[in-house]
Amino acid sequence: MSGTVITADPTTIGLSTDLWIDGRRRPAMDGGEFSVHDPATEVVIATVADATAEDALDALTAAAAVQDSWAATAPRERSEILRSAFEIVSERSEDFARLISSEMGKTLAEARGEVAYGAEYLRWFAEEAVRIDGRFTRSPSGAGQIMVTKVPVGPVLAITPWNFPLAMGTRKIGPALAAGCTIIVKPAEDTPLTMLLLAEVFDAAGLPPGVLSVLPTTSSALVAETLMGDPRLRKVTFTGSTAVGKVLVRSSADQLLRTSMELGGNAPFLVLDDADIAEAVDGAMAAKMRNGGQACTAANRFYVTESVASEFTDALAARIAALRVGPGTDPLTDVGPLINRRQAERVARLVEDAVTDGARLRVGGAIGMGEGHFFAPTLLDQVPADARILREEIFGPVAAVVTVADEDEAVVAANATDYGLAGYLYTRDVDRAAHVCARMATGMVGINRGIISDVAAPFGGVRQSGFGREGGAEGIEEYLDAKYIAI
Structure with missing residues (x-):
């Protein structure tokens, strides 16, 4: 309704x-x-x-x-x-x-x-x-x-x-x-x-x-x-x-x-083994689905340590599946359309290529709702390291989850991009957070939060x-x- x-x-x-x-x-x-x-x-x-x-x-x-x-x-x-x-x-x-x-x-x-x-x-x-x-x-x-x-x-x-x-x-x-x-x-x-x-x-x-x-x-x-x-x-x-x-x-x-x-971004979102998973899922929804994923700070690549990967991915899939898609002017809508047909088709190709390369489609993946430029909120996991969706800015409501062994692998993967605008990190350990932030090659990092923009803070990236x-x-x-x- x-x-x-x-x-x-x-x-x-x-x-x-x-x-x-x-x-x-x-x-x-x-x-x-x-x-x-x-x-x-x-x-x-x-x-x-x-x-x-x-x-x-x-x-x-x-x-x-x-x-x-x-x-x-x-x-x-x-x-x-x-x-x-x-x-x-x-x-x-x-x-x-x-x-x-x-x-x-x-x-x-x-x-x-x-x-x-x-x-x-x-x-x-x-x-x-x-x-x-x-x-x-x-x-x-x-x-x-x-x-x-x-x-x-x-x-x-x-x-x-x-x-x-x-x-x-x-x-x-x-x-x-x-x-x-x-x-x-x-x-x-x-x-x-x-x-x-x-x-x-x-x-x-x-x-x-x-x-x-x-x-x-x-x-x-x-x-x-x-x-x-x-x-x-x-x-x-x-x-x-x-x-x-x-x-x-x-x-x-x-x-x-x-x-x-x-300029463009390809923000990594790191969930370490000591993270509060409920808070990490809340943060992921904000970092990924805000504005339908059409933000340069949007989380594109989710690197989750294997001990918590299933719990995090299952919870995120359930939240994404519950989102209501429709016109932005409808007060009941959670995710509106993409800006134009060209962008909707580009997002669809990124998802299709990832699935062809071996990624698993957990939620969404569909395009089209009448005449509008809609794309269903989507979650992929088991995404291969060389998938195009991990290299390019998505600019759509698609989360790509990759399981990593530990913190070091997560940081290396996070930095494996030409971009360096924003990154996100979830951990309960303050010292660990400071250490990982220092290693992340981005102009901005959010620790245990999914929205980082603030008028009183310098916004910008590197590389x-x-x-x-x-x-x-x-x-x-x-x-x-x-x-x-x-x-």
């Missing part, structure tokens, strides 16, 4: 689907538009202006024109605008949640959680805006004084993903504005509506025209290439796949742009999961240059 499906029609919340450039709505220069679909039904929920390279240059012209004045704006004033935006997002949380659920597919409960999480970045960086520090010291030679100040890097291009359409935007917009940078946001083609609504929030919060532009587009590569080739742009920040990140890093070389890259950090005290540094003044 289904609950009441709650959809978000952009027109009912007063949302314009034009571009947002220089503090106003406007159509694309060539009049182009594209459709945004509900991934649960494939129904068109909005038609959005499709930005061209010329539109992008207009946005950069606006950003460059006000960069100096925005940088000179008092930190307290920048802080108050961010704080006001936080309050407006919080007041309109249900509008944002329904919009996110409609265009991205995540459950309403998770969409509401994203709104609260995303808004916190605005509050956090409102507080950081007035705490940008420097230093003043005497030169060791005694010949003078050393003063170090921090200055904004300049206009920023932020390229955001579809899986957290609000939070991945605020995590970049917040520190950029706090630091005194103007910013152009190119949201994902699948989910542009949330960012367009956020632009209107900032306008209501008093952000000056030109400081923020939002460019939905189906010509992502062309728009990014055009902006990154212009010397007025000084930084690009990207969240998305490693393959695209590498292209952007190469493109950044000609103008020597500052770059922040939050092919990228570089730079978002959130925490470190997040604003990505948008600041150090200036040395000799006195």
Whole structure:
């Protein structure tokens, strides 16, 4: 039995689907538009202006024109605008949640959680805006004084993903504005509506025209290439796949742009022989099934020591089998659709290949529910070490369980990847946890917890999961240059 499906029609919340450039709505220069679909039904929920390279240059012209004045704006004033935006997002949380659920597919409960999480970045960086520090010291030679100040890097291009359409935007917009940078946001083609609504929030919060532009587009590569080739742009920040990140890093070389890259992940989840199994299963459900597995921090590979493997796998299989799949806008849904048909088919191929290679399908494995992009929550065990599903980021509701002999084998297997974003560890021994964490080649580790993101902590990875950090005290540094003044 289904609950009441709650959809978000952009027109009912007063949302314009034009571009947002220089503090106003406007159509694309060539009049182009594209459709945004509900991934649960494939129904068109909005038609959005499709930005061209010329539109992008207009946005950069606006950003460059006000960069100096925005940088000179008092930190307290920048802080108050961010704080006001936080309050407006919080007041309109249900509008944002329904919009996110409609265009991205995540459950309403998770969409509401994203709104609260995303808004916190605005509050956090409102507080950081007035705490940008420097230093003043005497030169060791005694010949003078050393003063170090921090200055904004300049206009920023932020390229955001579809899986957290609000939070991945605020995590970049917040520190950029706090630091005194103007910013152009190119949201994902699948989910542009949330960012367009956020632009209107900032306008209501008093952000000056030109400081923020939002460019939905189906010509992502062309728009990014055009902006990154212009010397007025000084930084690009990207969240998305490693393959695209590498292209952007190469493109950044000609103008020597500052770059922040939050890229793919292949998170290991280690369950050691002394773990609390009930807690480990709870953590596994959060780390794997949140957002339908469509998160860069999602646990992909579960390495479980053999003494507890059966208990853990049986309990996890029962929990996964009980999940209800349906439209994210249905309040009874536990797992919504994947973002598009292409992603659902890719997840299906990973599962099929694993089973062909010898993995055992314990739960799920099916694709399709009418017209939507659904994939049943799935558990595989007895997964061979060379299976493709252990090497690639799944980005779907599929858990792959591998039994290991001991802690050492678990750590070696966990590190056997090119990625290094997040990892998870369950053990009751604090000393053991510290030892294993030190050996894990990841930028973040969760000990006895399945959700690790926190606005007050630095988010980011190592190796092919990228570089730079978002959130925490470190997040604003990505948008600041150090200036040395000799006195």
